[in-house]
Amino acid sequence: QVQLVESGGGLVQAGGSLRLSCAASGRTISRYVMGWFRQAPGKEREFVAAISWSGGSTYYTDSVKGRFTISRNNAKNTVYLQMNSLKPEDTAVYYCAADSSPSPIPSTWEDGYDYWGQGTQVTVSS
Numbered sequence: 001q002v003q004l005v006e007s008g009g010g011l012v013q014a015g016g017s018l019r020l021s022c023a024a025s026g027r028t029i030s031r032y033v034m035g036w037f038r039q040a041p042g043k044e045r046e047f048v049a050a051i052s053w054s055g056g057s058t059y060y061t062d063s064v065k066g067r068f069t070i071s072r073n074n075a076k077n078t079v080y081l082q083m084n085s086l087k088p089e090d091t092a093v094y095y096c097a098a099d100s101s102p103s104p105i106p107s108t109w110e111d112g113y114d115y116w117g118q119g120t121q122v123t124v125s126s
Contacts, residue, residue, distance in 0.1 A: 002026045002032070002115040003115075004096045006119060007022075008020040011124075012125070015086065017083060017084045017086065018122060020036070021080055025077070033050060033098070036048040036079075036096060038122075039092055045095065050070065055074075067085045081094070095117055095119045
């Protein structure tokens, strides 16, 4: 079993930055694809970003490309999401997710992940 705990959320003005962290425990995540998803009020949870085992490949939803950066430190069993130029529409609960399947290719679908954190709130004021 893997436990994921997100941190780093908060309230920020539009144009500001936040860095989310996802600390894993229970097992090493060095061979897990890791992803970030978000859920805004009244909306379904959506894919934000994902990163391959080594960190060599990253994927982003179009709305965050050029503003968000996903990274990982396998030695620390931690994944990060650096969010710059934040917009009010980025307001959501952000979830970290882990895919323990043998596939090294990140998935953009919720069903591709089997471990989830509890989420951290990000609120961007205009």
